[in-house]
Amino acid sequence: MIAYRLIYAALLTANMAHPDEYWQVTQVAYSIVYSDTNVDLPWEFHPDFRLRNLIYPIIHTIPLYILKFAGLDTNMMVRVCPYLFHTIFVLISDFYLWKIGKLTVGKQAT
Numbered sequence: 001m002i003a004y005r006l007i008y009a010a011l012l013t014a015n016m017a018h019p020d021e022y023w024q025v026t027q028v029a030y031s032i033v034y035s036d037t038n039v040d041l042p043w044e045f046h047p048d049f050r051l052r053n054l055i056y057p058i059i060h061t062i063p064l065y066i067l068k069f070a071g072l073d074t075n076m077m078v079r080v081c082p083y084l085f086h087t088i089f090v091l092i093s094d095f096y097l098w099k100i101g102k103l104t105v106g107k108q109a110t
Helices: 002-011 019-034 055-059 061-070 075-105
Strands: none
Touching: 002 075, 019 055, 019 061, 019 075, 055 061, 061 075
16 A cells, blocks of 8 residues: 555656645745745745645655755656655555544445
């Protein structure tokens, strides 16, 4: 399951329909890490509106800062790294969904 999720995150995210988790967070995190004022932020994160908090994007700055300071921040790595980092949260949610399933419908059905 973990290998599937990592491969999915690295290679198959081009067709995903989850802009908040994949594209918007990456834009905001990139803007923070690289202090890039040319990044076209989603309107919810724009300084004039600030409708969304920065907690989730700030969490995604961690792997980008690591790449930046290690000198590994190539275009491909910057694009894929937040997806792989997000996989941690997906795996945690999968685990707890499995546990809830065991409690509600039993181990066989889960």
